[in-house]
Amino acid sequence: MSIENGSDEGTTPSPATGPWDAIVVGSGLSGLTAAAYLAANGQKVLVLERYDVAGGCSQTFRRKGEWQFDVGLHYIGGVKTGAIAGVLEGIGLLDRIEFVEMDPDGFDTFIFPDFEFRVPKGWDAYTERLVETFPEEADGLRKCTGIFQEIMAELRVAGIPNRDSDLEQYLAKAPTVVSWGMRSLTELFDDCGLSEKSRAVLTGHAGDYATPPSRTPVTLHAGLVDHYMQEGAFYVRGGGQVLAAHLIDVIHTNGGRVRTHAEVTSIEVEEGVATGVTLEGGEQIAAPVVISTADLKRTFLDLLDPAVLPEGLAEIVDGYRMATPLVCVYLGLDFDLNERMPNTNYWLHPRYDDERSYEYVSAGEFDPDPPVYITSATVKDPEWTGHTPPGCSTVELMTWTTPALEAWGVDSDETAPRYSRQEGYRAAKDNITELLIDGAEKVLGDLRSHIVWKEAATPMTQTRYTGSSEGSCYGIELATDQFGPLRPDYRTEIEGLYLSGVSTRSGHGIVGAMTGGVEVASAVLGRNLRAEVKDGAVFGDSGALTAGGEGWDALEACRRLQDKSARKKAALAG
Ligand SMILES: Cc1cc2nc3c(=O)[nH]c(=O)nc-3n(C[C@H](O)[C@H](O)[C@H](O)COP(=O)(O)OP(=O)(O)OC[C@H]3O[C@@H](n4cnc5c(N)ncnc54)[C@H](O)[C@@H]3O)c2cc1C
Structure with missing residues (x-):
């Protein structure tokens, strides 16, 4: 099914209305997991997402209705008995989601100048x-x-x-x-x-x-x-969006609601206590608990009034270093890549000195010979037919890069045209796209004559879609001075305001986002939900879940979840 042909509403059950016990800002996997655990434990939860598809970095997107690409779930571990399995088990989802294993004798293959190493x-x-x-x-x-x-x-x-x-x-x-x-x-x-x-x-x-x-x-x-x-x-069979769609099913089945096209512009605090949020357009929604999974710096420096912040906090938050952002090239190819590639991710490393590429990043320059990560959904998940037209493939190429606007040719002057229309930006983006394709061709042979779809996402794209600082998808850098207990806690000093997501203690990635969602729900409820799940608890009405099955489309289930009445009101006002 094409994204253009989507039904007006999501496919999960009819969403609930307030009053709300908790509001979650952001529908990435941290926000959806937190909301699913709260809803399954009897809380009335509202998730607010600025974009028109829920799922954050775990999303997939489609082009021409038949090419599907993953944004931020390429491979994960811990899905059978590990951390992700535990999260899914506690809300009755473990048996509803299918995971396909990569080559156990070489799920990653590192290609260095003079040898290869396959990671078993x-x-x-x-x-x-x-x-x-x-x-x-x-x-x-x-x-x-x-x-x-x-x-x-x-x-x-x-x-x-x-x-x-x-x-x-x-x-x-x-x-x-x-x-x-x-x-x-x-x-x-x-x-x-x-x-x-x-x-x-x-x-x-x-x-x-x-x-x-x-x-x-x-x-x-x-x-x-x-x-x-x-x-x-x-x-994940069918792509990363499947996880988000099942979590939304848990939220809606247990009396909660996910709303897309709902950008939070401020978190309201009265006398040191969070009281709700205000949306773009002015709608105000009250709740005694607000969980922000939005970018840490934007949460504290944009969404909260500086006057409500504890002394010194703004400086601390401002001082965190963001993680190095990624750039990703998405290719649709007119042949079956399984003919050339085993079920592995390739990591092409043009040099042995790992520090070197980060020196380019901190100098605000592009690495002229960047490492390239190469992964293909059609190789990892050949039996699911929704990735491409028959006989074709997708491949995603990534590297890490500088977020410096000057390097990307972006004029930050507010009167300049939108960044994506600026000539310097387009040239920088084309250049890095071709460098990554050059790298991929060293490993996979000629690709250029087979490309039927090509596009790239840069740090600016990441910021445009998820509102992250400096284009980072991993939050504040996971570094020795910003790790573990040195990262922000789930509880904040403002009563009723909680944090989850990549910049908190659970860290980045799908595992970090999902386990962090459980941790913040535990903090809100004053319980240890992870321990309860270990002891066999399954929360919520898992027998009533409906997502999945023949003809079900995860992407459709996650899009157009906007509030119809808010839309009508906006149209009337307009
Ligand atoms: C290219 C790429 C490749 C990756 N590959 C992998 C991988 O293979 N394996 C892995 O484990 N991890 C991978 N990751 C990382 C992983 O996807 C993320 O770390 C994780 O999904 C982040 O989840 P989150 O919920 O913390 O944040 P996000 O997914 O960023 O969700 C935050 C959400 O909040 C919304 N939001 C922000 N501000 C507001 C606001 N004011 N109002 C309303 N909504 C708001 C955003 O739109 C977004 O939807 C990758 C990421 C990227 C980008």
């Missing part, structure tokens, strides 16, 4: 392959992956420390987390005596968080690799 699932297999590749570094590599595993094993028992943790007790339970968790990968690699090449292999998929090794917390990297090692890497 399972810590033992991974460590042995590293040792086979660098036999002279066997001891250092075993020590390094051993520390990653110890950290994750300790975290599974002791959890993440918070401000109430008794540090002595925590140290007894989690000594490796305490000694290594917040230090940098570079320190760990130095300690293990690793070479430049083996370091580059260990961080071959670090584009998944886009922080240079000198600032990457060991726990962040250990967590990323572990979530693939435990049970493999997966793609």
Whole structure:
């Protein structure tokens, strides 16, 4: 079904009306998960989304009605028994969503100037392959992956420390987390005596968080690799939008509501207590709880009146470094890529020095020879026919890049034409698009003569669609000085105002967004929902869920959820 032919309303049950117990700003997976958990626990929840499709970065989009592309879900782990599985299980969704596994013997393939490395699932297999590749570094590599595993094993028992943790007790339970968790990968690699090449292999998929090794917390990297090692890497059958559509089903089935085309322009606070929000157009909606999953800086510096912020907070928020943004090229190809590519992601690394590309980013320049991440939904999910016309393929090419407006040729003068119409921007975008295609052709052979659809999304595109600062999709940088307890908590100092999403403690990615949604719902309810789910709880009326099945379209279920009466009122007023 084409996006142009969509029905007027979403396909999930008729949405509820207020009064609301809680308002969630933003319908990314953090906001939808928080709302689903609250609704399934009896709260009346309203989710407000500025864009006209719900799902945030997990969205898919379609071109010409038959080419579907993923924005921000290319592969994930933890879907069978891990963190994502736990989140889905607690609201009755685990059996309703299908995940397709990537090649367990090489879900990622790193291509370096003089060798390739295929990443298998399972810590033992991974460590042995590293040792086979660098036999002279066997001891250092075993020590390094051993520390990653110890950290994750300790975290599974002791959890993440918070401000109430008794540090002595925590140290007894989690000594490796305490000694290594917040230090940098570079320190760990130095300690293990690793070479430049083996370091580059260990961080071959670090584009998944886009922080240079000198600032990457060991726990962040250990967590990323572990979530693939435990049970493999997966793609969601039908694309990322499927997760959002099922979460909306939970929200609507349990008396909540998701509204698109509903941009929050301010969060209202009276006498230090959050009281609701105001939307673009002036509509005011009251609720005693407001959860913002919008960009952290915009939440505190734009949506809240400076007069209601605790002293010094604006400076702290302003001082956070945003994560390095991505640029993504989407290609529709007139042949079946399965003929050329196994079920893997390629990571093309033109050099071994991982710091180098971030030096370009911080200098506000483009990397002339950027690393390229190559992934294809039609390779990962060949049995689902909705990705392309028959016999065709899609491929998505990504790299990390500078957000500097000058580099992108964007004139920030407010009187200038919209950025996407500016000549400098178009030239910069075309240039990086062609660089990424050059990289992909080194791995996949001629693509250019097969391209039937081509477009690119830049940091400016990310900001336009999700309102993120500096085009970042990973929130504030996941770095040693902004990680774990050093990231903003789910509770804020303003009573009734909570945070979730990529800039909070749970961090970025699909796992971070979804687990953060559960954490913020726990904070609102004053319960430990994750522990309750571990003990077997399933919240809400899962028997009444309807999403999925023959002919169901996740994208249609997530779009045009705007308030009809608000639209009529706007039309009358206009
Ligand atoms: C190109 C790309 C590739 C990625 N690949 C992967 C991957 O393979 N695996 C993985 O795990 N992660 C990946 N990610 C990261 C992952 O998609 C995100 O970290 C995660 O989805 C973020 O979820 P979120 O809910 O915190 O934020 P978002 O998804 O950004 O949601 C925030 C929502 O809030 C809305 N909003 C903002 N301001 C307002 C306002 N004022 N009023 C109303 N609504 C508002 C936005 O429009 C948006 O919908 C990728 C991301 C991108 C962009």
